[in-house]
Structure formats: structure tokens, C-alpha cells
Amino acid sequence: MSDDEVDHELLDLLRARFGIGVADTGPPETKVLGNAQFIYDNSVDVAIDMRCTKVAAHLILDEMEKREYSTSTWSEHELHPKAKDESTVNFIFTMDLLNFSFWSEKSEEDRFAVIYKGKRWTGYFSLVALLQRALDQDIPITSPEFWVNEEQCTDEILKTVFSSGTDEEIPLFQERVRCLREAGRRLEEEFDSSVVALIEDAKHSAAGLVNLLAEKFPCFRDEGTFERKKVRFLKRAQIFVADLWAAFDGEGYGEFGDIDKITMFADYRIPQMLHSLGVMWYCPSLENRIRRFEAIESGHPWEMQIRGCSIWGVELLRREIVKIKTDAKVNAILIDFFLYDLAKERETDQADVIPHHRTRSIWY
Numbered sequence: 001m002s003d004d005e006v007d008h009e010l011l012d013l014l015r016a017r018f019g020i021g022v023a024d025t026g027p028p029e030t031k032v033l034g035n036a037q038f039i040y041d042n043s044v045d046v047a048i049d050m051r052c053t054k055v056a057a058h059l060i061l062d063e064m065e066k067r068e069y070s071t072s073t074w075s076e077h078e079l080h081p082k083a084k085d086e087s088t089v090n091f092i093f094t095m096d097l098l099n100f101s102f103w104s105e106k107s108e109e110d111r112f113a114v115i116y117k118g119k120r121w122t123g124y125f126s127l128v129a130l131l132q133r134a135l136d137q138d139i140p141i142t143s144p145e146f147w148v149n150e151e152q153c154t155d156e157i158l159k160t161v162f163s164s165g166t167d168e169e170i171p172l173f174q175e176r177v178r179c180l181r182e183a184g185r186r187l188e189e190e191f192d193s194s195v196v197a198l199i200e201d202a203k204h205s206a207a208g209l210v211n212l213l214a215e216k217f218p219c220f221r222d223e224g225t226f227e228r229k230k231v232r233f234l235k236r237a238q239i240f241v242a243d244l245w246a247a248f249d250g251e252g253y254g255e256f257g258d259i260d261k262i263t264m265f266a267d268y269r270i271p272q273m274l275h276s277l278g279v280m281w282y283c284p285s286l287e288n289r290i291r292r293f294e295a296i297e298s299g300h301p302w303e304m305q306i307r308g309c310s311i312w313g314v315e316l317l318r319r320e321i322v323k324i325k326t327d328a329k330v331n332a333i334l335i336d337f338f339l340y341d342l343a344k345e346r347e348t349d350q351a352d353v354i355p356h357h358r359t360r361s362i363w364y
């Protein structure tokens with residue numbers, strides 16, 4: 001068979017799936033899980049309790065099976081886009097470019113909120129709601145060409161897009177504008193302003209796409225230093241791949257042969273869940289800092305340990321679940337998504353749950 005008869009797309013898919021036949025660099029790796037284990041092994045202020053991890057694994061597996069939790073759960077949310085086409089690719093890219101730091105020091109009624117379709121949305125869903133609201137108003141907020149066209153996409157228009165239903169502005173508004181403009185420029189320079197071209201460049205490798213985002217887009221390059229070693233978290237790059245995989249049910253733009261290389265997303269909500277499950281523990285001084293709602297600066301060793309041990313804790317949960325049921329259709333992504341949704345369901349009875357840690361940054 002001559003080379004031009006070879007189905008290169010299938011070849012790339014098989015290469016990514018079986019990690020063979022790729023260039024001598026071997027299949028792409030993100031290094032996130034290995035870095036998380038390094039942080040866990042060297043953590044003195046955050047620990048993981050294996051007894052609780054084993055119990056939590058049973059609880060999570062039972063509940064996920066009862067709910068038939070799967071990739072299709074993602075599209076069931078009323079705000080998430082349903083179309084299996086490029087518009088959803090662009091929506092998810094825009095969403096995960098801005099998917100950070102929604103927490104507020106104000107009360108539940110005074111915090112930034114978006115009123116959309118008769119409901120009041122806060123947190124992550126306030127972002128999804130304001131993007132949908134802009135599209136309803138024919139503002140092309142998910143189009144990379146729009147982000148770089150400062151005549152059309154003025155700061156005033158962006159203030160309308162991010163407008164609040166309360167007196168509080170969305171946290172880090174200026175940083176969000178910078179992320180849009182920078183990503184728009186990078187897409188224009190390297191991918192002809194096409195997110196689909198960016199995805200296709202990764203040739204169905206999840207790790208490859210994560211690495212491409214970290215390499216080409218500074219605002220996705222979520223890294224830190226711990227014990228003098230560079231550590232990668234890549235939270236928004238990874239959740240972008242995971243949201244694509246879920247939204248497209250693992251097909252088309254969401255088809256990745258190595259999707260299980262994606263780890264838990266080191267945000268501020270899942271560590272809170274892992275603590276309330278007894279999986280993750282904080283030393284007294286760190287726990288007091290969190291309970292007093294006092295800030296932990298971005299890059300602080302405590303923050304590195306919280307993020308690294310959360311990633312490693314979900315990996316240990318996943319291993320325990322597979323020990324209970326070897327053919328469980330569960331990976332770190334679905335465990336993570338489930339824990340996030342559980343956290344949102346329980347938001348009303350947060351009284352018995354430790355507050356989430358307060359680190360203000362564009363990384364999560």
C-alpha cells in the first residue's frame with residue numbers, strides 16, 4: 001500500500017491508543033500525575049488517609065453506578081451546549097479559557113451572579129450562563145476572531161457580556177479579558193484562528209492536546225515549584241480535553257485514544273470534597289488558615305500540597321474503585337466530575353464541610 005493510500009487519521013488514532021509507531025519521543029505524557037505523586041511523597045502539611053479512601057471508593061462507585069454516571073451526564077445539564085459540532089468546540093474552549101476563580105468574599109445574595117433563563121447562577125455555572133446569554137444577544141463571544149478585533153470586541157461590550165445581577169463584578173475581570181485577547185492572538189498566529197485546527201494538531205492524543213495548550217498558550221500553562229522542582233497541574237488545559245471528551249461522548253472532536261492519562265482537575269472545590277470524605281487531611285495551622293477564610297497566596301507550599309495531594313488522592317480513589325470492580329467504567333475525569341456535581345448538590349448543607357481554600361489566580 002503506497003503512503004498516500006494509508007489512512008493517516010486512523011494511523012494516528014492507533015498510535016495514540018497503543019502508544020506505538022510515534023516519533024522516537026514516545027507517546028505524549030503530561031507529567032502531571034508523576035508530579036502529583038512527588039508532591040504527595042514530600043508533603044508534610046497535607047496527608048491522605050487510606051482507610052477513608054477505601055470507604056469513599058465504595059461510596060463513590062455505588063453512587064456513580066446508581067446514577068449511571070457517564071460522559072453523557074455532561075450534556076444533560078441545561079446550560080451545557082448539546083450540538084455535536086464546531087460551535088460546541090468553540091464554546092468549550094472559551095469556557096475553559098475562563099473557568100477560574102469564581103469564589104467571593106461576599107454573602108450568597110451579594111456575590112457575583114448571572115440571571116439567565118429565570119434562574120440565578122453563581123460559580124462555574126455563572127460563566128456558562130453569561131456565555132449563553134451573550135450568544136442569545138448575537139454577541140459572538142465564542143469566536144476567536146472576535147476576541148482580537150478591538151473595534152468590534154470593545155471593553156464596553158465585554159463589560160456587558162460579564163455584567164452581574166448584583167453589585168459585585170466577576171472576579172479577575174481584567175485578567176479574563178487578557179486571556180481572551182492573548183488566546184485569540186495565539187490561535188490567529190498558529191492555528192488560523194481555528195480551535196478545531198488546534199485539536200486536530202494533537203492527532204487524537206489527550207496528553208498531546210494538553211501539552212500543546214501549555215506550550216502555545218501562556219494562560220493555560222498552570223505550573224508551580226515545590227521543593228525546588230517544577231510541577232505541572234495544567235488544570236484548565238486538562239478540563240478542556242475532558243469537557244470535549246464528555247460533550248462529544250468520546251467521538252469526533254472528543255475522540256482521544258489516551259483519555260485515561262487525564263488526571264483530576266486541581267481546583268478549589270474537589271479538595272473540599274476530599275477533606276469532607278476524610279480522604280485528605282490538613283495540619284492544624286493549615287486547617288485553621290482555611291477555616292478562617294484567610295488567603296493562601298498562589299504558589300505557596302501549602303497550595304502546592306493541596307493541589308498535588310488532591311490529584312494523587314483521586315488517583316488512589318480510582319485504584320481502589322478498580323480493585324472493587326475491575327471493569328468499572330470509571331476514570332479520574334468521571335470521578336472528578338461526579339465529586340464536583342456532588343459538591344454542588346450538597347452546597348446547601350455546607351455547615352459541616354470545611355470551607356474551600358482561598359487562592360486567587362487564573363489557574364483554577
Ligand SMILES: Nc1nc2c(c(CN[C@H]3C=C[C@H](O)[C@@H]3O)cn2[C@@H]2O[C@H](COP(=O)(O)O)[C@@H](O)[C@H]2O)c(=O)[nH]1
Nearest residue numbers: 099100101102123124265267268269270336337340364
Ligand atoms: N475539579 C473540577 N473543578 C471544576 C469542575 C467544574 C464544572 N465541571 C462541569 C463539567 C462536568 C461536571 O459535571 C460539571 O458540570 C468547575 N470546576 C472548578 O470549580 C471551581 C468552581 O467551583 P464553584 O465556584 O463552586 O462553581 C472553579 O475552580 C472551576 O474551575 C469540575 O467538574 N471538576
